[in-house]
Amino acid sequence: MLAKWFSWGLVAFAPSALALTGPQTVFDALSAILLPSSEVVLVSDDTYQKDFTPRYNLAEAPAYIVGVRPAVAEDVVKVVTYARDSNISILTTGRGHGYTTSLARVQGAINMDLGKFNSIHVDAEAKTMTVGGAVNGYQVTAALQEAGFEIVSTATPQCPCIGFAGASLGGGIGPYSGLYGPISDSLLSVDIVTADGRLLTVSETESPDLFDGIKGAGFNFGVVTSLTFQAYPATNSGHAMNVDITFLSSQNESVWKAVEQLAASQPKELAFGLSVMHSPDPSMEGLLISANFIYAGPRSEGEALLKPFLDLRPQNVNISTVAWKDIPDVANGGAIAKYGCTPGKYYIPYSLNLYQVDVPNLVDVVNYMSQAMGADPVLQGTSIVWQQYAQHGFQLRADDTSTFPYRDAKAFVQIDSLAADASQAPALDKFGREVRDLLQRGSGKDQLDVYVHFAHGDEGPASWYTAERLPKLVSLKEKYDPTGMFSWYNPVILANPSYQNL
Ligand SMILES: Cc1cc2nc3c(=O)[nH]c(=O)nc-3n(C[C@H](O)[C@H](O)[C@H](O)COP(=O)(O)OP(=O)(O)OC[C@H]3O[C@@H](n4cnc5c(N)ncnc54)[C@H](O)[C@@H]3O)c2cc1C
Structure with a gap:
């Protein structure tokens, strides 16, 4: 099934319009129709490297011929219309952290960099925040904290540099998800340019079908x-x-038992992350297990909740109280913010959702990792990253109120591999898949479910959106994106078959 999905993808998208329309023609055409404040640059020009948002992941990268940084939504409309009428592929860039391998199918395309859409407005009276399509988590938390507000933010503590819009369009999960669910649950409206060149305002009362699809699969439907x-x-x-x-x-087994205990009654204010990774320190026995807890409450309460972990006599304990916006600077010693904000990684991601904490299986997986990494040092670039949020926030909304499908997941797990260079990729890729398969045995579900933003790209739409939601999403695609212009990032469907004849 997956092989069919992918070969279909290659057939559907291989013929780029590059053969018909050269970079200079595209550059000239866009320069002629856009405002002077919008930027159009040939990718071969040095300015492209300087002005355009870099990609976080070097692996499986999309290939562009021309970059555009529109200054206003009307110019986004013009670029989308031009790309559609000229049969040229187009991909939107927010903050450049999208890493799915499905983006490697983008060839000879226009890169629509939304970097100029970076405004934030907090309306304290209405208790709302309006942001441009390319703001990042740091900007959002700083603006909200100053005004006395908060939201689910991927800035706390994961990566403050990822696109806030980009994350929201696939759901968006972070520690305060225990309080408020995925970020998409807090969306009130979006402005989106659809494939037919319309700029629509979409909400629960305006095009509600599209609004539903945007909250979990938004990158399938246009430019927000x-x-x-x-x-x-x-x-x-x-x-x-x-x-x-x-x-x-x-301490592997004891730690997983404490995780299991916590999962049974995790308070909404407590979020938990765990990383299993190689340690070069001989006293750490090859692998180390690093845990991070964020508790949105008083320290005395938080410490009482963590007693099962603290009683395990850990190697190091570091406790601090910080302003919400500063969490990325201290969580995991600030490592994730630093690592996640440095683009140009050769990153090989795998992921899956777990619906239970299967202690014996997790112990086996960690033991397998330890043994494999000891035998092949290249594999030491792999870690398991576990995110566990309280169910409370996810259960505030019914399952049918949006496209975000995984309200019942106990943990969102990533198998992160960083290669020193491309030569290490095949071994890390194979290892990542093996670890995913081993974890899947204890997932609590037969099928592979993957949070769409953590997906490798090989899983397919039923894993990202669930088989139950696909028919509705396919109908939405037919209505709002019939030619598959926005079918690059873990798409619902690949493209209208007419693309195969280009
Ligand atoms: C280090 C790291 C940490 C992460 N941590 C988290 C986390 O804690 N929680 C979480 O939920 N996710 C997390 N992610 C995943 C992240 O949500 C996605 O990678 C998301 O796509 C990033 O958006 P971006 O704008 O930075 O990426 P981009 O690469 O710019 O965009 C990704 C895709 O989204 C689409 N897109 C982006 N912006 C728009 C827009 N305005 N309109 C239309 N389409 C758009 C485009 O199709 C694009 O291909 C993490 C990723 C990384 C690399």
């Missing part, structure tokens, strides 16, 4: 220039307790 969210009064006076703890790999 502006998003308005509900903002929430800050919890715990805008402060949280951050706890970093390190365990030895020999």
Whole structure:
């Protein structure tokens, strides 16, 4: 099935319009129709490297001929219309952190960089925030904290540099998801340019079918220039307790038992992340287990909740109380912010959702990793990253209120591999798939479910959106994107078959 999906993809998208329309022609045409404040650059020009948002992941990268940075939504309309009428592929860039291998199918395309859509407006009276299509988590948390508000933000603590719009369009999960669910649940409206060149405002009352699809599969339907969210009064006076703890790999089983215990009654204010990774320190026995807890409440309460972990006599414990917006600087010693904000990684991602904490299976997986990494040092670039949020926020909305499908997941797990260079990729790719398969055995479901933004790209639409949701999403695609212009990033369907004849 997957092989069919992919070969169809290659057939459907291989013929780029590059053969028909050269870069200079595209550059000239766009320069002639856009405002002087919008930027059009040939990718071969040095200015492209300087002005355009770099990609986080070097692996499986899309290939462009011309970059455009529109200054206003009307110019986005013109670029989309031109690309459609000229049969030229187009891909939107927010903050450049999208890494799915499905983007490698983009060849000879226009890169629509939304970097100029970077405004934020917080309306304290209405308790809303309106942002441009390319703001990042740092910008959002800084603006909201200053106004006394908060929201689910991927900035706390994962990566403050990822696109806030980009994340929202696939759901968007982060520690305060325990309080408010995925970011997409807080969306009130979006402005989107669709394939037919219309700039639509979409909400629960305007094109509600499209609004439903945007909340979980938004990159399938157009270019989002502006998003308005509900903002929430800050919890715990805008402060949280951050706890970093390190365990030895020999404590593997005890740590998973504590994770299982926590999952059974995780309070909404507590988020938990865990990384299993290689340690060059001989005293750490090869692998180390690093845990991070964020508690949006008083320190005394947080420490009581973490007693099962603290009682395990960890190697290191670091507890601090910080302003919400500063969490990325302290969580995991600030490592994720630093690592996630440095583009140009050779990153090989795999992922899956887990619906239970299967302790024996997790122990086996960690032991297998330890043994494999000992035998082949290249594999030491792989880590398991576990995110566990309280169910409360996800259950605030019914399953049919949006396209985000995984409200019942216990943990969102990533198998992150970083290659030193492309020569290491095949071994890391094979290992990543093996670890995913081993984890899947204890997932609690027969089928592979993957949060769309953490997907490798080989899983297919039923894994990203669920088989139940696909018929509705396919109908939406037929209505709003019948030629598959926006079918690059883990798409619902690949393209209208007419593309195969180009
Ligand atoms: C280090 C790292 C940490 C991460 N941590 C988290 C996390 O904690 N929680 C989480 O939920 N996700 C996380 N992600 C995944 C992240 O949500 C996605 O990669 C998301 O696509 C990033 O958006 P972007 O704008 O930065 O990426 P881009 O590469 O610019 O965009 C990704 C895709 O989204 C589409 N897109 C982006 N913006 C728009 C727009 N305005 N209109 C239409 N389409 C658009 C485009 O099709 C594009 O191909 C992480 C990713 C990385 C690399």
